[in-house]
Amino acid sequence: MFAHAAPGASTPHAPPTYRHVLSPAAFTVHNPLRVVALIDSDAFYAACEQVRLGLDPDRPIAVQQWQGLIAINYPARKYGITRMMSVTEAKKKCPALICVHVMTYREGSRTPGYYADAQPSTHKVSLDYYRRESIKVLRIFQSTLPGAEVERASIDEAFFDLSAPVREELLKRYPYLAQVPADAPEGMDSPLPAAPVIDWAGKGHVLPVREGEGAEEEADDGWADVALSIGAEMVDRVRQEVRAQLGYTTSAGIARNKTMAKLCASCKKPFGQTILRDAAIPLFLRPMPFQKIRFLGGKLGDAIASAYDATTIGDLLSVSREDMQAQFGEEAGWVHQILRGEEYAEVRERTGVKSMLASKNVRPAIKTFAEGQHWLRVLASELALRLEEAREATPGVWPKTLVLHLRQAGEPARSRQCPFPFTPALSDEPIARVGERLLRELVGPGERIHKEVFNVSLGFAGLELGEQGQRSIVGFFGGREPEPPAELGGKRKRSATQERERATPSPEAERLGSTSNSNSNPNSNSNSPAPPKPIQRPQSQPSYTCPRCAKVLRPLASAAGEGEGEGDREEELARLLELLRAEHEDFHFALDLQAEDAVLEPVPAPAPAREERGEAGREREAPRKKRKRKEKEREGIAAYFQKR
The missing domain is CATH 1.20.5 (Single alpha-helices involved in coiled-coils or other helix-helix interfaces)
Incomplete structure (x- = not known):
C-alpha cells in the first residue's frame, strides 16, 4: 500500500548529479529531478452539460440525479449551492439556476437518454456521457505528452510523471549537462553546475517559501526547480489543448510526488495551476489538517489524532519516526515521511478496463421475479453499450465472467457468477438471459421473491482479449457454436473477493461435465494443494481425479458437439475437461480463503473437560x-x- 524510500536513496534536498540526468538506472521515483503533476477537470459533469447545451460558462449550472444535486459549476457555488442539496432548496438560493438531469436508461432503450419523465422506480441513472468525455480528455493528455506516464486516477483527474520529457527538454535547453566535465571530481556523481535563474512568469501560482507578499520569489533556484518549471510549461500546454479542443477547463498541481501534486492542485481553481517546490513544502503543509492526506482519514486518522492530540500536520512534526513506529508499527514510517512531503509511489499507466459494473438501488424494492427481470434488462442495456465502447477502443476484448450481486432485506450481500460466452452480435439480450439464470439461482423457484431486493448489480469481470476456443452464447444455451474469435489472450488473475464468489461451482461447470466422489471429505481445506495429477485423456472419454478430494471430473460427451471428426472431438473434450479442472481448483482455492477467514474470526466454543x-x-x-x-x-x- 505504501511506498518507502529505498536504502541510500536521494532525499528531496540531495543535490542533483550528472548521474541523475544521464544514467537510465537513476531514472526512478527517488530521482531529485522527478516531476509529477495532477490535472483535475473543473466541475466536470456540469462542464460536460454546459458544453453539450452550448450554454454560457458564466451561467449557474447544476447536474441533478432525481431530486438531489451531484455537480455544481463555479458560478452556482457563489450562491452557496452545494452537492447533495435538493433542487428545490438550490433554486431558492438561485432562481436562475439551470438544473440538468443526468441521462437514464429505461427498459427497452438500447442507449440512455435525457427523459423528462425519469423516475427512480422506472429508470436507471447513466454516467456514460461523462465517461466518454473523460476518455476524450485522456486521449488529449496522451497525444500532447506522448513521453509522459499517464495514470487515470478517476473520471475527472489524472496523474502525470513528466520526468522523461522534462529530462529530454532539460538537455535541449542546457546541452552542457549532456557531458560530464573531465575535471569533475566525482565523475558521474559530481553535482551539476549552478542552475540558471528561473523566470516563473506565466507558469502558474508558485507557492511561497515563507509568509509574506512576494515571498515566492525568494528562494534559491536549483535544478529541481528548473525541472518543475519545465514541467509547469508542459502541463499548461496540455490544459490549453483540452480547453481548445473540448471546451473544458482544468486545474493542476505540479510537485515532486503524487500526494503533493494532488494537495496543491486545488489551490487555484478553476482553470489555474500551482507549483510546489521542495523549499515551499514545510510552509504549505504545516497548517493543513493532516486527515486531508489520503489514507490518513478514517480510523487511522482518529487514532493518530487521539494518540498525539493533533489536528494539523504541524502538530505532528515533533513526533519522531521511532515514536510513531512504536505506537502504530513499522509501516508508520510512511506516515512520518508523508507529513514532511516525502512519497515515492509510482505513476502507473493503466492498460485498460478490467471490469464493468451497472448497479441500481431499487425503489420500491423488488418483490417478484418479473420485477427482477425488468431491472436486469435495464442493467444489461448499460453493460452492452459499455462493452461495445470498450471493443471499439480495444478490438477483441471480451469479459470472462458475468456477475450478479443482490442485497436483500435482513441478509448479507449475495452473488452468483458464471462464464460469459462470446457472441458475435453484441446486444443486451444475451446479457439479460444469463443474468436471469443467475437471478433464479439466487432467489429460487416461483414468481414471488421471499425477501425483498433493494439493490441489484450486474457486472463483467476479467475483460481481456478473447481466447481461442471461447464458448459462444449459442453453445452456452445448448446450440452449436460458431467459429471462435481469432484474438488471443492470457488468463486473468482473480482477486480474493472474486475467488470467494466462486466457492459454488457455476452452472456452466455443471452443464459441461459430471462428477463422482470417492472421498468422504470433498471440502478439504488444505492450504497447500498437492501438485495436480496429469489429466488423463483416453480416446473414449477423458477424466481428471482431484488430488485433494478424489473427485473425478468428466466432460459430457454431448457437450463436445456432434458430427465432428474424431480428432476435433477429442480436442474439444480435452478443452472442456481443462475448464472443469480450472473451475474445480477455483472451488478449492475459495474454500481455502474461507477457511483462513474462519481462523481469523473463530466462533467461540465451550472447551471440553x-x-x-x-x-x-x-x-x-x-x-x-x-x-x-x-x-x-x-x-x-x-x-x-x-x-x-
Whole structure:
C-alpha cells in the first residue's frame, strides 16, 4: 500500500548529479529531478452539460440525479449551492439556476437518454456521457505528452510523471549537462553546475517559501526547480489543448510526488495551476489538517489524532519516526515521511478496463421475479453499450465472467457468477438471459421473491482479449457454436473477493461435465494443494481425479458437439475437461480463503473437560496458534485498512 524510500536513496534536498540526468538506472521515483503533476477537470459533469447545451460558462449550472444535486459549476457555488442539496432548496438560493438531469436508461432503450419523465422506480441513472468525455480528455493528455506516464486516477483527474520529457527538454535547453566535465571530481556523481535563474512568469501560482507578499520569489533556484518549471510549461500546454479542443477547463498541481501534486492542485481553481517546490513544502503543509492526506482519514486518522492530540500536520512534526513506529508499527514510517512531503509511489499507466459494473438501488424494492427481470434488462442495456465502447477502443476484448450481486432485506450481500460466452452480435439480450439464470439461482423457484431486493448489480469481470476456443452464447444455451474469435489472450488473475464468489461451482461447470466422489471429505481445506495429477485423456472419454478430494471430473460427451471428426472431438473434450479442472481448483482455492477467514474470526466454543480432550484437544490448539499469528500480522498501521 505504501511506498518507502529505498536504502541510500536521494532525499528531496540531495543535490542533483550528472548521474541523475544521464544514467537510465537513476531514472526512478527517488530521482531529485522527478516531476509529477495532477490535472483535475473543473466541475466536470456540469462542464460536460454546459458544453453539450452550448450554454454560457458564466451561467449557474447544476447536474441533478432525481431530486438531489451531484455537480455544481463555479458560478452556482457563489450562491452557496452545494452537492447533495435538493433542487428545490438550490433554486431558492438561485432562481436562475439551470438544473440538468443526468441521462437514464429505461427498459427497452438500447442507449440512455435525457427523459423528462425519469423516475427512480422506472429508470436507471447513466454516467456514460461523462465517461466518454473523460476518455476524450485522456486521449488529449496522451497525444500532447506522448513521453509522459499517464495514470487515470478517476473520471475527472489524472496523474502525470513528466520526468522523461522534462529530462529530454532539460538537455535541449542546457546541452552542457549532456557531458560530464573531465575535471569533475566525482565523475558521474559530481553535482551539476549552478542552475540558471528561473523566470516563473506565466507558469502558474508558485507557492511561497515563507509568509509574506512576494515571498515566492525568494528562494534559491536549483535544478529541481528548473525541472518543475519545465514541467509547469508542459502541463499548461496540455490544459490549453483540452480547453481548445473540448471546451473544458482544468486545474493542476505540479510537485515532486503524487500526494503533493494532488494537495496543491486545488489551490487555484478553476482553470489555474500551482507549483510546489521542495523549499515551499514545510510552509504549505504545516497548517493543513493532516486527515486531508489520503489514507490518513478514517480510523487511522482518529487514532493518530487521539494518540498525539493533533489536528494539523504541524502538530505532528515533533513526533519522531521511532515514536510513531512504536505506537502504530513499522509501516508508520510512511506516515512520518508523508507529513514532511516525502512519497515515492509510482505513476502507473493503466492498460485498460478490467471490469464493468451497472448497479441500481431499487425503489420500491423488488418483490417478484418479473420485477427482477425488468431491472436486469435495464442493467444489461448499460453493460452492452459499455462493452461495445470498450471493443471499439480495444478490438477483441471480451469479459470472462458475468456477475450478479443482490442485497436483500435482513441478509448479507449475495452473488452468483458464471462464464460469459462470446457472441458475435453484441446486444443486451444475451446479457439479460444469463443474468436471469443467475437471478433464479439466487432467489429460487416461483414468481414471488421471499425477501425483498433493494439493490441489484450486474457486472463483467476479467475483460481481456478473447481466447481461442471461447464458448459462444449459442453453445452456452445448448446450440452449436460458431467459429471462435481469432484474438488471443492470457488468463486473468482473480482477486480474493472474486475467488470467494466462486466457492459454488457455476452452472456452466455443471452443464459441461459430471462428477463422482470417492472421498468422504470433498471440502478439504488444505492450504497447500498437492501438485495436480496429469489429466488423463483416453480416446473414449477423458477424466481428471482431484488430488485433494478424489473427485473425478468428466466432460459430457454431448457437450463436445456432434458430427465432428474424431480428432476435433477429442480436442474439444480435452478443452472442456481443462475448464472443469480450472473451475474445480477455483472451488478449492475459495474454500481455502474461507477457511483462513474462519481462523481469523473463530466462533467461540465451550472447551471440553481436560480428561476428554486428548488428541482432539491438541488438534484444536493449532488453529488457536494460527489465529494468534494472523492477529500479530495485523498489528500496527495495517490493521486500520483490514476488515475485522
